[in-house]
Amino acid sequence: MTATTKLNGIAAVNAAIARAMAQDPKVIVLGEDVADREGGGVVGTTRGLSTRFGDERVKSTPISEQAIIGAAIGAAIGGYKPVAEIMLMNFTTVAMDMIFNHAAKLRFMSGGQTSVPLTIHTLTGAGVSTAGQHADHLEAWFAHAAGIKVVAPSTPSDYFGLMLSCIDDPDPCLMIMSAMTLRTFEEVPNDLAPIPLGKARIVEEGGDVTIVAYSAMVLTARKATEALKAEGVSVELIDLRTVAPWDRETVLASVRKTGRAVIVHEALRNHGVGAEIAATIQEELFGALKAPIRRLGAPYSPVPFSKPLEAAYLVQPDDIVAAVRSVLG
Amino acid sequence: MQQTPVSNRPLPGPEVQRDIYRRMVRIERNDEAIRRAIKLGRLQMPYYSARGQEVIPSAVSVNLNQDDTICTIYRGIHDMVAKGMPLRPLWAEIAGRIDGTCKGKGGPMHLTHPESGVMVTTGIVGSSMPIANGLAWAAKLDGSQRVAIAYFGDGASNIGAFHESLNLASVWKLPVIFVCQNNRFAEHTRYEVGTSVDRIAKRAIGYGMPGVTVDGNDPVDMYAAAFEAVERARAGEGPTLIEALTFRFFGHVFGDDDKYMTKEEKAAAMERDPLPLFRARLIADGIATEGALADMETAIAAEVDDAMQFGLASPLPPIDELRRDVFATEIA
Numbered sequence: 001m002t003a004t005t006k007l008n009g010i011a012a013v014n015a016a017i018a019r020a021m022a023q024d025p026k027v028i029v030l031g032e033d034v035a036d037r038e039g040g041g042v043v044g045t046t047r048g049l050s051t052r053f054g055d056e057r058v059k060s061t062p063i064s065e066q067a068i069i070g071a072a073i074g075a076a077i078g079g080y081k082p083v084a085e086i087m088l089m090n091f092t093t094v095a096m097d098m099i100f101n102h103a104a105k106l107r108f109m110s111g112g113q114t115s116v117p118l119t120i121h122t123l124t125g126a127g128v129s130t131a132g133q134h135a136d137h138l139e140a141w142f143a144h145a146a147g148i149k150v151v152a153p154s155t156p157s158d159y160f161g162l163m164l165s166c167i168d169d170p171d172p173c174l175m176i177m178s179a180m181t182l183r184t185f186e187e188v189p190n191d192l193a194p195i196p197l198g199k200a201r202i203v204e205e206g207g208d209v210t211i212v213a214y215s216a217m218v219l220t221a222r223k224a225t226e227a228l229k230a231e232g233v234s235v236e237l238i239d240l241r242t243v244a245p246w247d248r249e250t251v252l253a254s255v256r257k258t259g260r261a262v263i264v265h266e267a268l269r270n271h272g273v274g275a276e277i278a279a280t281i282q283e284e285l286f287g288a289l290k291a292p293i294r295r296l297g298a299p300y301s302p303v304p305f306s307k308p309l310e311a312a313y314l315v316q317p318d319d320i321v322a323a324v325r326s327v328l329g
Numbered sequence: 330m331q332q333t334p335v336s337n338r339p340l341p342g343p344e345v346q347r348d349i350y351r352r353m354v355r356i357e358r359n360d361e362a363i364r365r366a367i368k369l370g371r372l373q374m375p376y377y378s379a380r381g382q383e384v385i386p387s388a389v390s391v392n393l394n395q396d397d398t399i400c401t402i403y404r405g406i407h408d409m410v411a412k413g414m415p416l417r418p419l420w421a422e423i424a425g426r427i428d429g430t431c432k433g434k435g436g437p438m439h440l441t442h443p444e445s446g447v448m449v450t451t452g453i454v455g456s457s458m459p460i461a462n463g464l465a466w467a468a469k470l471d472g473s474q475r476v477a478i479a480y481f482g483d484g485a486s487n488i489g490a491f492h493e494s495l496n497l498a499s500v501w502k503l504p505v506i507f508v509c510q511n512n513r514f515a516e517h518t519r520y521e522v523g524t525s526v527d528r529i530a531k532r533a534i535g536y537g538m539p540g541v542t543v544d545g546n547d548p549v550d551m552y553a554a555a556f557e558a559v560e561r562a563r564a565g566e567g568p569t570l571i572e573a574l575t576f577r578f579f580g581h582v583f584g585d586d587d588k589y590m591t592k593e594e595k596a597a598a599m600e601r602d603p604l605p606l607f608r609a610r611l612i613a614d615g616i617a618t619e620g621a622l623a624d625m626e627t628a629i630a631a632e633v634d635d636a637m638q639f640g641l642a643s644p645l646p647p648i649d650e651l652r653r654d655v656f657a658t659e660i661a
Contacts, residue, residue, distance in 0.1 A: 057470075098460075
């Protein structure tokens with residue numbers, strides 16, 4: 001029996017970086033407060049790494065997101081595999097030029113002569129009273145840039161395995177760590193294999209309706225799935241795990257079987273990832289659909305502070321149950 | 330501002346001076362050929378000519394090795410040519426051809442050639458600096474003596490990336506040199522309209538690094554400043570900001586009407602064209618003969634002509650190149 005360790009998402013990402021650093025001296029870490037002198041990251045994602053691997057490989061930075069990502073890009077084209085922490089996803093917007101115009105495009109613009117094997121990990125997510133500038137899910141921004149992969153896990157094992165794949169990937173990857181997913185602990189095998197990017201996980205098999213979710217909304221959808229099960233509804237729940245590139249094959253195979261799809265994400269519904277998935281499903285499976293595709297996401301509003309507003313901003317299990325009922329007609 | 334007394338300045342020897350001139354001529358002939366090809370409709374591209382700024386990268390590059398790296402900007406072909414980028418793939422690239430450095434996918438604003446140390450060319454003002462830091466960091470982690478150069482203009486010293494980059498380079502003591510080519514105009518905006526200090530080099534004080542203003546059109550002064558900065562970086566003493574004063578002869582983008590500058594100002598700058606001035610100085614100082622320089626110029630003209638013919642004759646890229654190099658492996 002393989003040994004396991006009880007981890008949450010943060011500890012899982014920490015363990016994955018540590019394993020990658022132990023295996024490959026080219027893996028380096030940078031970001032605000034990431035060294036142990038500064039506490040090993042504001043929530044401890046990089047705790048212990050500078051003590052174990054030294055201050056040259058694990059460097060705390062000034063609060064300079066452009067400089068962080070720029071240094072990571074330069075080190076990456078110089079032969080390293082940087083893991084950069086951008087404390088919160090809203091702060092990636094300050095470094096957008098570096099991420100969008102440079103990290104994502106240098107391989108293509110150089111005709112394949114340079115590459116940017118960079119991993120950025122970043123915290124976000126509503127539900128923890130952090131309001132308008134500390135909680136946005138901006139994955140659609142990055143998914144809309146050709147040249148960057150976007151990962152949004154929901155379980156400790158997936159955080160571990162997907163982080164390993166991100167670090168090992170020859171191209172830039174963005175790892176989104178959503179607040180509500182980080183409370184769950186799980187026994188994770190110490191020798192867990194990397195989980196391939198772009199492969200969804202079928203959380204629950206079922207025949208009546210397909211729910212596609214990722215990140216925190218997988219947890220919400222699981223609650224909805226339990227409630228629906230009690231009503232005799234058989235749900236196939238897919239955790240997308242990677243938003244870009246997303247696993248079309250798994251999603252299309254499921255909807256081909258069920259004929260019904262409900263897509264759920266925490267980000268704004270308007271112009272969200274759900275629109276891309278819904279459009280693809282109707283392009284590929286128009287004749288097989290038994291009901292219109294439903295999309296659930298945040299209402300058209302910034303993330304609010306006040307508790308009842310925040311609850312109304314987030315998709316709740318009941319919203320998913322209602323959407324599923326509506327497609328079952 | 331750190332000022333080295335003139336008498337102690339490192340002077341370029343005769344061979345180095347001829348090398349600086351050779352690089353300047355390659356830049357100038359190449360620039361002229363590009364402008365001509367655009368006028369004749371043989372090239373379709375936005376062109377940010379650096380005519381008039383030849384001295385700066387030439388005098389920097391004679392202090393560099395092949396594996397030292399540069400990050401430059403859209404007005405940067407002179408920087409690349411000075412660093413040693415071969416002209417044939419350069420021409421194929423600006424013509425959008427498959428034999429280009431980037432298979433025609435980057436174009437004039439994104440020319441890249443790691444073999445000659447040209448790692449990034451950016452079309453975004455200020456963005457050469459953050460990435461040069463990373464190349465310098467990699468050089469340091471490698472335990473190498475390599476240095477990284479960030480080229481940028483005076484306008485870029487007013488964007489946030491300048492501040493973040495110089496601060497980080499200083500606190501990490503990176504082997505990077507920030508070479509600001511101050512050509513007096515940020516796009517169409519005159520220097521003093523947009524910049525809070527009379528000398529950009531003064532800003533170095535705020536980052537705890539040496540800052541020096543030099544005549545970027547004087548090969549000897551420029552060489553000395555670059556020599557000292559490169560030595561300092563290789564010795565692990567950290568970054569330097571060099572402000573090199575210069576002037577661009579053909580406006581912001583080739584073809585603009587120059588209405589934002591006076592005719593007299595432009596004429597005066599062009600009268601001090603660094604090419605003929607340095608040429609005459611080499612001959613007067615007995616560093617080169619008229620005949621030797623003429624031979625060099627003829628050979629360079631032939632090289633540029635050959636590169637142009639090669640580039641324009643190269644095939645256009647096949648359409649499947651559109652999906653290649655987005656990632657290492659193609660994704661649907």
